[in-house]
Amino acid sequence: MAPKTHMKKNNTLNLENKKFIVTSLAPALISLILITVVPFVINIINSLRNYYLADPKGPTFVGLENFKQILFNDANFWHSLWITLLFTAGCILIEFWLGLYIAGLLSSGGTFRNIIRSLLILPMAATPVAVSFTWKIMYSPSLGIINYFLKLFNINGAAWVGDPKIALLSVILVDVWQWTPFMMLIMLAGYMSLPTEPFEAATVDGAKDWHIFRYITLPLIKPVALTALLFRVIDSLKTFDIIFVLTRGGPGNTTETLNLYTYLKGFSYLRIGEASALAIIFLLIVIAISQIYLKYAGLEFGGSN
């Protein structure tokens, strides 16, 4: 008798559980479909149309014409892709090494660690428009503090965001200021969870600092660092705010990333068809880059450690 009632209780529990799982997930899953699947389908439909928002006659079906146009006839697209890759590579390389270096310094010195750590959230949390605007003042050739200081050392300042040759670099610097702390905080957490034994053993063996770093620290911190890098890569491919405020893609189109190009195509030139096609190509590029990265880095996306 006893096992039977137990089973009955289990069954009602199971049914209860199922009901709970379904009801708790349903709102979120419906929302996620509305966020991901629905826009994607609409984008595909619109990308197959000649859709000029200001045209009173409305959209017409053109097949793959928009994609052909973009891939084979549009120098601006390839240019913006190149700028996107340059921007991402520049940001990631500087942020990674700088973050790793500062995290290493902080992990040994304990007194100021907590103060510095809380100061470092500010760049990440601050309103990007306000941040970019502050940099815009600092970069200004006539009002800017940067050129003023350079002049004190008898260096002639530059036009920074106004100079086609260094505009991209100037934008990258702002991104570095904003996101190096993110890298740093994650690597710091990585450093603090490292075991101490390998380091003691290496010191006893008389290993040089550089060798300890290269052969012990780096491999141990690798999993954390690789995940942090992946998120930064995805996010910098999609950077919008700081470029939009600092240069709006200019001067010329020297800082026009794919994201900005898609945006301007859609909302300045109102070419919805081409912009939708660009958005799809953009998505495929992000997925491709992440997949290559994951394969190369040997990570499993979504896998928990």
Added chain:
Amino acid sequence: MSLKRRVDALAMPPRWIFSPIIDNYIKVFNSQDFTRFYFNSILIGLFTILFVLIIGIPASYTLSKMNFRGKKDIDFWILSTRMAPPVGILIPYFLIFKNLGILDTRASIVIMHIALNLSFAIWVMKGFFAEIPKGIEEAALVDGCSHWRAFIRIILPLVAPGLVATAIIVFLFSWNELLFAVTLAGNASKTVPVALYNFVSYEEIDWGPLSASAMLALIPVLVFISFVQKQLIKGLTLGAISK
């Protein structure tokens, strides 16, 4: 800069010592518009929090604590939404809102901010739920509570600090967001970042009041950072990675 008079602000070399004035702040506050943009931003942020939490909390709990078929796929799906370029969501929704005639409403911006934050918030909250020991909810269930009751009465209070931190991160994202707001907002629903952006893009820039409004935009950020920095660091960094 925001405390300088116009002559001081434009002086070269920069004047470090100047007579500070609060005129710029008064000017910003007196302009009816800026208080309205501030109000818009706060309202949009609060409604975004409300919906993201109501939709996200139960899902993140289930994904963190329950075992069922297809769980891994849902996890992967939620994570991979991060890859989607926001502009690809913006274009279709801009068209939908245009057809519905709700461009330039706060509601349209709230909907987009929910879309931006939901999967991130679910991911961060999963981390907080994972820290609850397994025995607690089982005890509650054996006592004959229904699952939903046990969840609301017993589990939620335990993760309250994590939920507050998540709410603050969501609010900050919404408060800072430019891309969706600048596209959807007209004069009626303009948020603080959009107002700032419009300031910058004008031909002649009045640096003083602009700096003052930039500072005002940063005030909520500073307040929140000082209150909950520990959970904030966790949410913004490790919470973003994996749990």
